[in-house]
Amino acid sequence: MAALCCDLLAPGSCVCLGIPGGSVGIPTRPGQVPRKMNPLLGLGLLLAGLLTVEGLLKPNFSPEKHEAVSQGQVGKGKGTAQELAKRNTDFGLKLFKKLSFSSPDNNILFSPWSISMAFSMLSLGAQDSTLAEIKDGFNFRNIPDKDLHEGFHYLIHRLNQRNQDQRLGLGNALFIDQKVKPQQKFLTEVKNMYKADTIPTNFQNSENAQKQINNYVRQKTQGKINNLVKNIDPGTVMLLINYIFFRARWQHEFDPKETKEEDFILDKNKSVKVPMMFRVGVYNVGRDDQLSCTVLEIPYQNNFTAIFVLPDEGRMKQVEEALGLETFARWKKLLVRRVADVFVPRLTVTGNYDLKKTLSHLGISKIFEEHGDLTRISPHQNLKVGEAVHKATLKMDEKGTEGAAGSGVQTLPMETPIRVKINRRFLLMIWETKMNNLLFFGKIVNPSGR
Structure with missing residues (x-):
């Protein structure tokens, strides 16, 4: 072998x-x-x-x-x-x-x-x-x-x-x-x-x-x-x-105390309980009305970032069919720094x-x-x-290591946060940003892994 x-x-x-x-x-x-x-x-x-x-x-x-x-x-x-x-x-x-x-x-x-x-x-x-x-x-x-x-x-x-x-x-x-x-x-x-x-x-x-x-x-x-x-x-x-x-x-970690068990929608008639992480902060967020989806970027330390693509209910197939280099380039232009209430499932x-x-x-x-x-x-x-x-x-989880240097406090602009809740099937991409290299690609249908 x-x-x-x-x-x-x-x-x-x-x-x-x-x-x-x-x-x-x-x-x-x-x-x-x-x-x-x-x-x-x-x-x-x-x-x-x-x-x-x-x-x-x-x-x-x-x-x-x-x-x-x-x-x-x-x-x-x-x-x-x-x-x-x-x-x-x-x-x-x-x-x-x-x-x-x-x-x-x-x-x-x-x-x-x-x-x-x-x-x-x-x-x-x-x-x-x-x-x-x-x-x-x-x-x-x-x-x-x-x-x-x-x-x-x-x-x-x-x-x-x-x-x-x-x-x-x-x-x-x-x-x-x-x-x-x-x-x-x-x-x-x-x-x-x-x-x-x-x-x-x-x-x-x-x-x-x-x-x-x-x-x-x-x-x-x-x-x-x-x-x-x-x-x-x-x-x-x-x-x-x-x-x-x-x-x-993560560049800005999630607080484990804010993680609560919530519903993740599997289909119209079925959901599963998952630990849902929460953080309010400044993130790059974009709305693609053409493909009916929301794009969220959560950066890591240094030159790596995670991109979450959340299609509206029933629109995953439409988004998948449109995936391409041109679509990625368009999403990048749509991203705007916003204060956001971000909910992301902890998952394996x-x-x-x-x-x-x-x-x-x-x-x-x-x-x-x-x-x-x-x-x-x-x-x-x-x-x-x-x-x-x-x-x-x-x-993917929210944990930091006890005693390690913290990431510092993020000062938030005075604006009403946009709400981004990843509580149904979504796409996930891990990128190295200097070379724009796609390291990992996934579609998460059930964060519990079942």
Whole structure:
């Protein structure tokens, strides 16, 4: 099983490669003796996302040194990184619409950034039509390979940051069996461009391999993602892991004493009790009369923000159909700083997705098939991605940490507050604001997670 882990307040995504028995004959020219190719090997991708929004980090948190981005790296990757952020958003919207269409009444939560980064890393091993399909499906087309990977390299450096108020960590790892003899060029590129650890693993002992991988993910996500790998398919020889881990403090925290149990409307005839957080403060709020929805921005410390989109009752489908880069740009212009009574449900939501099935609807299928071309990973072995799974979990609450520095008192203008109550299904987006990068995307139908 290969794993890509993305941390969004969620466990991750994984892609697996397996080894069926037998061998494959390679087509030959007339008169040529058919040669045998090695058995099909299994490669796995596992993406894990963990996103935690729960006030301050624990006081014993020890910041690590953040590796500075050199001026050379900035020059190489910054322009492409900005373009990648835009294309990642567009990919996220396409994927969201597919997921929502298949499950309109379920919670949705995923990290488009994590999924894109994982498959971009994997594309280092692809070529010909398989590479073209990845680039087309993830909106990487017309970006030269070198620029693509330098752009992700820049974003990884840019986003990897820790301080006492937040933690955003991104990382990649390759668990490789002795059966596979990867190209040194592939290993060097995934290390240099994606900072991927390379870890020797004995997949024949699946129980130990599973334990090794889960321990790695647990350590990298500070114990928040446990048992990411439930089982390893027979024949798996490589596991790619990508993780993104985000914990952040609200710029202005909610007071837990103000949280009350209230109704969250599931449909016309049904509701569920949820802990509803409350705060009065100055927020960016906008009203889109064209799409019949309210847009609310709640910022975190530093360069991250949450956007809530609350459609009027019965208007979610209309809003979903209109989602696009132009709609986002229009919402940004509609936002006005206002004093607002803000009600937001405290929630924990998890999304689990079979990316193999979902991505095929977006035209990405060769990488999962026998005739896919991943020979830049290992030229003498026939690799395919056997499984690609993405899991993301979001925890959002009002808590701060006792004894930590407060966020200060916010002076409010003398005006009548506008009331924004998130008490029915809504959309949620977590953005990194400097690069305008969409890290997480969700639709919350039931904040209780049931």
